[in-house]
Amino acid sequence: MAKAKKVASNTKKEPVILITNDDGITAPGIKALVESVKGLGKIVVVAPDKPQSGMGHAITIGHPLRLQQMNNLFEGVEAWSCSGTPVDCVKLAVDKILKGKPDICLSGINHGANHSINVIYSGTMSAALEAAIESIPSIGFSLLDYSVEADFTGAQHYARLLVTQVLGKKIDKHLCLNVNVPPVSKDLLKGLKVCRQAYAKYEEEFAERKDPHNKTYYWLTGEFVNFDKGKDTDVWALKNNYVSVVPVQFDLTYYKLKDKLEQSLITK
Secondary structure (H helix, E strand, O other): OOOOOOOOOOOOOOOOOEEEEOOOOHHHHHHHHHHHOOOEEEEEEEEOOOOOOOOOOOOOOOOOOOOOEOOOOOEEEEEEOOOOHHHHHHHHHHHHEEEEEOEEEEEEEOOOOOOOHHHHOOHHHHHHHHHHEEEOOOEEEEEEOOOOOOHHHHHHHHHHHHHHHHHHOOOOOOOOEEEEOOOOOOHHOOEEEOOOOOOOEEEEEEEEOOOOOOOOEEEEEEEEEEEOOOEEEEEHHHHHOOOOEOOOOOOOOOHHHHHHHHOOOOOO
């Protein structure tokens, strides 16, 4: 009797895409990001229940975290709101919802810039960096438009383009990309440009005011100043209608200075 031949399975596991943000689960930007990557894998959304901009890499340790299922928010997509920070969302997603690591983590699309020094303060990018720490390739997306009526068409196009490429290649498991999109129509965007982070920051001051009870309070204000004239920076790229792509890392070691200190520091 002839033996039956074993047929090789061609079924490929569907990639899992975790999506989060710092503007909150109801923000237009996260809806735009979900729509941009539909069909590329199984999408699971875990995002803050309220805006968490400027939270950086904060985590919640002083009070309990809560998750609430929000499956009616994005059609056909499992979604959860979290009472914590963007970093909390990633941690809870991996440990309690997915019970494992997704193939990629996407954060955004943020309303407003996360170029140059903003990456330090950004909840959007901290969520992406948290994923990278956990060996999950990640991308943070930001559109330089704070309006709730912002046009995300161009950002969606480049989000899908990048995610398709990252999912289709064997890449560094600690990959983290900071992607910013100029606030112009899709047809005016010149394409992706891999950049370095510009040396640019806010020249800040605190405006002093009085409340109705004549008590003093302070309001942070400031002006963005670019000290970097290089044409290979994210600020230059955005000003010239390129989508900036900056590879970032969680290792904050200043290696050039480390080498100098090893040569010159008196250790005893």
